[in-house]
Amino acid sequence: MPELPEVETIARGLAKRVVGDRIESVWIGSRPQPLRSPAEDIASTLEGRRIVRVHRTGKYIVFDLEGNPALRSWRMAHKRTPAKREAGADRSVRRTQAQWIVHLGMTGRLVVCEPAAEVAKHTHLIARLASGRDLRFVDPRMFGKISVHESGFDPGGAEPLEIGKEQFLALFRGRKTPIKSALLNQKLLRGVGNIYADESLFRAGIRPRRRAATLTRDDLRRLHRAVQQVLREAIALGGSSISDYVDADGEEGFFQLQHRVYGREGEPCLVCKTVVKRVVLSGRSSHYCPRCQK
DNA sequence: ATACCGACCTGTCAGC
């Protein structure tokens, strides 16, 4: 479902609602597909911890967690000598921190609701919060992923909104793959998906099938600017709502109204009126204007 | 090392 702007919007919405809250207990469903850590690790990592921050990295939502009553009582039970305490000080601080990582895949949603609310079909995890609400993970297609980490989760790739011009150029230099495939490669750039790749290429005037290595410095400079513009505008509008995407407050985004090529096959280009084309590239629909994009 | 392609899932919608 979501790409960087949608995930950013969702993470911001969740931050408003759950930061400062504590996870009291966790229920995990029986489908193993969404779990990227063992269910018992997920439960024991979340339970008793406080959510201190919710943010996005690439297309991942990251919950920074702190504190764990189970460990605190373990420390009380194992009184240490001053020397030992000093040696272990760093480690014990780190021990109380953890991260809960959620990737929404195509259809994943994180819902904050009353515990009495009906449990939607395809609910895979329910976290009961100290404030008396539920945080639920729902995902019909189960392409989403849930895992826990000690800290410092890093999916690799560069953040498209932070990367500088020169680094951006270097990512694509010498690559024979179509530029669209390179944009979708999360190991290069993290967070760009099918919609924003198409929209960025349109704004930069580059056809999706152009080999990355054939792009000039100027092409890549325009692409760098286009990617950042498109993502920033989309975040400002709360993302693109296609079919059923809504943010944490149940609000739809509005960037779909700004799509210039995505989903507009057969319609006139908004710049030159040429009919927008759709081709399949590495299994994904790619939309472009044959006149505006070279 | 790189680059395609199907697999992984369920739901929806168009066409017959």
Next chain:
DNA sequence: TGCTGACAGGTCGGTA
């Protein structure tokens, strides 16, 4: 009213 096939915002792992 069904049935079938195409398609969907994303990764993975196998194979060429």
